[in-house]
Amino acid sequence: MSKGEETKEKIIKQAAELFNQHGYAGSSISDIMRVTQLQKGGIYNHFKSKDQLAVEAFDYAIALIKQHYRTAWKNKHHAIERLKAIINAFRDYTDNPPIPGGCPLLNTAIESDDAHPLLRERAQQAMNSWRDLFGLIIAKGIQRGEIRPNVDADEVATIIIATLEGSVMMSKLYGDPIHIARAINHLNHYLETNL
Numbered sequence: 543m544s545k546g547e548e549t550k551e552k553i554i555k556q557a558a559e560l561f562n563q564h565g566y567a568g569s570s571i572s573d574i575m576r577v578t579q580l581q582k583g584g585i586y587n588h589f590k591s592k593d594q595l596a597v598e599a600f601d602y603a604i605a606l607i608k609q610h611y612r613t614a615w616k617n618k619h620h621a622i623e624r625l626k627a628i629i630n631a632f633r634d635y636t637d638n639p640p641i642p643g644g645c646p647l648l649n650t651a652i653e654s655d656d657a658h659p660l661l662r663e664r665a666q667q668a669m670n671s672w673r674d675l676f677g678l679i680i681a682k683g684i685q686r687g688e689i690r691p692n693v694d695a696d697e698v699a700t701i702i703i704a705t706l707e708g709s710v711m712m713s714k715l716y717g718d719p720i721h722i723a724r725a726i727n728h729l730n731h732y733l734e735t736n737l
Contacts, residue, residue, distance in 0.1 A: 550588040553578050558599035558606075562643035565653050566596050566661065597664055603646035604668045610640040611675075621683025622733055625676070625702070629729045632706050636719040644714045647672070648707045673699045680737075689737045698737070705729055 543551075556577045560569050571592060574585060589595040615627035635644065643649060647668050654661035676699035683689035709725030 546588070549580075549584070553580065553585060553588055553595065554598050554602045557595050558603045558646070559642050561596060561599050562603055562641050562646045562649055564643075565649065566658060567653065593658075593660060596658070597660055600646060600650055600661060600664050600668075603641050604664075606640040607646065608671075621679050621686065621688045622737060624679050625733055625737075626730055628675075629702060629706065629726055629733075632710065632722055632726060633719075635710050635722055636713050636717075645707060645710050648710060669703070672703060676702060683737070693737055701732065702729055 553574075557569075557574055560573060560577050564573065571582060571585070574592075574595070575582060578585065585595070589598070610631055611628050614631035615624040618624045618627050634640075639645075647665060650661055651665040651669070654665055656662075673696065677695040680689055680693060680695035680698060684691050684693065705725045705728065706722075709722045712721035713719050
């Protein structure tokens, strides 16, 4: 990897953490310069705009989250075990998150709702990918006889994602992981009794 590529990766990583903690709108170019210890020209040498940096930083953050899930369910073979592994991966979100600041998908989806169409589109793509993952796990589980054939995968994905993201928000708001723990316990019970 060249020096320029290393510098670009460093900028993306540090900007991803900054944006995830302070938001895109709440992070100025001066803030980016401060966390990267680079001058404006050093940043714009790698990115044509703050928008481009924001998109690449979001993609980086989502890649970390995806790796976190893959690690959690990599040795699980049963569909319910895989779903539980993804859900249980959220236990660390308050004390040891994959990226500081909570869930980048939740943070970006809320911030970009009307203000930043490109980030909103990226957040939708990331959400679709997550929903598709649940759908694939459930479809394979149905095919193998591990999940009831009449289970609606999209409904299950909505319930899991909305519950987890809401619990992350509450735990961040109150500084208390109990909300994530309650959501995880509820979802594990839901999977055992409804699928």
